[in-house]
Amino acid sequence: MAGLRTLAAAALLSLLAAASAAKAQTPLTENIQIGLSTDNVSITAGFSGADLTIFGSLENADPLVARQGRYDVIVVLEGPARPVVVRRKDRVLGVWVNLESETFENVPVSYSVATTRPLQDVTDPNSYKQLSLGASNLYLQPADAEDSPATIEEFTAALRERKAATGLYSENVGGVQFLSQNLFRATVRLAPNVPVGTHKARAFLFKSGLFIKESSAQLEIRKSGFEQSIFRVAHDYSFLYGVFAVSLAMLTGWLGRLVFRKD
Amino acid sequence: MGIYLPIAEISVNVFVLLAMGAAVGFLSGMFGVGGGFLITPLLIFYNIPPAIAVATGANQVIASSFSGALSHMKRGTLDFKLGGVLLAGGIVGSTGGIYVFAFLRRLGQLDLFISLLYVVLLGTVGGLMLVESINALRVTRSGAAPVLKKSGQHNWIHRLPLKMRFRASKLFVSVIPVLGLGAAIGFLSSIMGVGGGFIMVPALIYLLKVPTNVVIGTSLFQIIFTSAYTTLVHATTNQTVDVMLAFLLMAGGVAGAQYGAKAGQRLRGEQLRALLALLVLAVAIRLAIDLFVTPPNLYSLSGVGLS
Numbered sequence: 043m044a045g046l047r048t049l050a051a052a053a054l055l056s057l058l059a060a061a062s063a064a065k066a067q068t069p070l071t072e073n074i075q076i077g078l079s080t081d082n083v084s085i086t087a088g089f090s091g092a093d094l095t096i097f098g099s100l101e102n103a104d105p106l107v108a109r110q111g112r113y114d115v116i117v118v119l120e121g122p123a124r125p126v127v128v129r130r131k132d133r134v135l136g137v138w139v140n141l142e143s144e145t146f147e148n149v150p151v152s153y154s155v156a157t158t159r160p161l162q163d164v165t166d167p168n169s170y171k172q173l174s175l176g177a178s179n180l181y182l183q184p185a186d187a188e189d190s191p192a193t194i195e196e197f198t199a200a201l202r203e204r205k206a207a208t209g210l211y212s213e214n215v216g217g218v219q220f221l222s223q224n225l226f227r228a229t230v231r232l233a234p235n236v237p238v239g240t241h242k243a244r245a246f247l248f249k250s251g252l253f254i255k256e257s258s259a260q261l262e263i264r265k266s267g268f269e270q271s272i273f274r275v276a277h278d279y280s281f282l283y284g285v286f287a288v289s290l291a292m293l294t295g296w297l298g299r300l301v302f303r304k305d
Numbered sequence: 306m307g308i309y310l311p312i313a314e315i316s317v318n319v320f321v322l323l324a325m326g327a328a329v330g331f332l333s334g335m336f337g338v339g340g341g342f343l344i345t346p347l348l349i350f351y352n353i354p355p356a357i358a359v360a361t362g363a364n365q366v367i368a369s370s371f372s373g374a375l376s377h378m379k380r381g382t383l384d385f386k387l388g389g390v391l392l393a394g395g396i397v398g399s400t401g402g403i404y405v406f407a408f409l410r411r412l413g414q415l416d417l418f419i420s421l422l423y424v425v426l427l428g429t430v431g432g433l434m435l436v437e438s439i440n441a442l443r444v445t446r447s448g449a450a451p452v453l454k455k456s457g458q459h460n461w462i463h464r465l466p467l468k469m470r471f472r473a474s475k476l477f478v479s480v481i482p483v484l485g486l487g488a489a490i491g492f493l494s495s496i497m498g499v500g501g502g503f504i505m506v507p508a509l510i511y512l513l514k515v516p517t518n519v520v521i522g523t524s525l526f527q528i529i530f531t532s533a534y535t536t537l538v539h540a541t542t543n544q545t546v547d548v549m550l551a552f553l554l555m556a557g558g559v560a561g562a563q564y565g566a567k568a569g570q571r572l573r574g575e576q577l578r579a580l581l582a583l584l585v586l587a588v589a590i591r592l593a594i595d596l597f598v599t600p601p602n603l604y605s606l607s608g609v610g611l612s
Contacts, residue, residue, distance in 0.1 A: 089309055090316060129413050131603045137596045140413045140605070200604035207602075234316055269311040269549075276312055276544050284540030287364050287548050288533045291555055295371030298559020
């Protein structure tokens with residue numbers, strides 16, 4: 043049972059001391075840091091989703107601003123990007139058929155967001171668009187830019203909706219909590235069908251609604267153990283794998299007859 | 306108990322799959338069909354991607370047909386020569402089917418095509434068999450002696466050239482329809498993930514006039530090889546065979562098949578055919594409903610070049 047896997051990150055406490063010393067002189071711009079205690083997560087046979095905890099810290103945080111709760115942090119865990127085809131079914135002679143389709147380049151397979159407050163309270167929609175931040179603001183590039191904007195918009199919305207419905211695009215409001223003035227903890231959802239590959243964790247710092255700084259870290263998600271071996275063999279030695287599948291079937295058929303024979 | 310399927314990339318319940326395999330295995334043993342036409346739709350209903358359901362279905366069919374063919378070999382109700390000729394056609398048809406499969410997958414029409422093929426074929430075969438077996442049942446009930454099929458009866462098929470003698474089946478028939486039938490079954494095997502028994506059995510009985518007792522064993526024999534070939538080609542070209550999924554289905558399937566074969570011996574031929582016809586029709590109707598009912602999601606996502 044993989045269960046809930048908690049990844050603790052180094053808290054970078056030593057930096058806090060440096061920050062308070064520097065504050066006495068000129069007010070430095072705030073900085074944000076996140077860290078992962080491990081750079082890879084393995085999915086085993088029983089994986090049914092998990093919460094990933096990312097720790098991070100603010101540097102040069104203004105105590106006054108922090109006390110008033112005007113610092114906001116948004117943490118994103120973004121899966122590897124792949125091209126995706128979105129298809130729409132329409133009725134043809136009463137039968138539902140895939141008719142129209144739109145291909146998008148570089149769509150993150152998964153996209154989990156954790157925030158201190160609801161997204162609309164952190165900053166304005168324009169900033170999100172500029173940062174391409176949040177599942178609904180994420181820029182999705184159509185492969186064929188000559189399609190009508192209305193069509194592109196329709197399929198983009200459908201793509202986001204399907205991703206959200208399968209749990210691959212998720213939002214965890216309140217998933218980022220400040221543990222102290224400088225230290226925060228973010229909890230992002232890993233869906234049961236989380237894709238393997240290199241995921242990117244990014245943290246965005248906002249102060250009174252203004253974007254200040256971004257920090258990122260990488261995380262490798264991979265299948266472990268027996269399943270991973272099967273997957274690798276199926277792709278790398280596909281012919282041998284096929285022979286194995288056929289032999290296994292024949293062996294099972296023969297053994298089944300020996301064990302359960304009724305004649 | 307959940308288990309993660311390495312190729313389908315989803316978590317499923319082990320017991321659901323074992324039960325699914327056992328139920329289908331029972332029916333396949335009873336009727337002498339591989340059970341692929343039931344397994345593949347069931348897997349699709351269980352959210353396994355259709356491309357993987359088809360390839361894995363073909364893999365599962367090998368186990369149940371192998372197990373069944375062994376029983377028939379022991380009873381001597383297997384015509385190796387007829388099976389061999391059917392198989393030669395099957396390999397050709399299966400190869401063609403794999404290409405069509407990959408092409409439809411790129412177009413995004415694979416799922417629709419699979420469903421349509423299922424509805425049309427199962428509907429036709431099921432309907433014809435039902436009518437025939439009900440007539441046969443009525444004749445038996447009215448007291449008249451059942452009309453025995455005379456091997457001397459001829460239709461247009463028997464006028465074709467290149468005749469060959471099949472001793473075990475008491476047949477002297479042209480190889481053209483046999484090869485053609487094999488090819489058609491091979492094509493369906495690779496596109497639908499079925500062994501093709503549900504078409505093979507009635508075709509051998511009604512078109513080629515093979516004696517019913519030889520039909521099932523011979524059909525199973527041919528299906529082993531066609532589906533083995535299909536599995537191999539799907540594994541190498543599409544990487545869509547999930548051995549873990551196949552193994553769970555097989556394990557349930559082979560157990561069920563032996564009990565089913567026993568149960569089948571207690572039923573009379575026309576009763577067996579009527580039941581099989583009802584089953585085939587039920588699957589066809591279920592799939593047809595899905596084609597016409599407004600789907601919960603009009604939009605679907607797929608990777609480029611993947612289903």
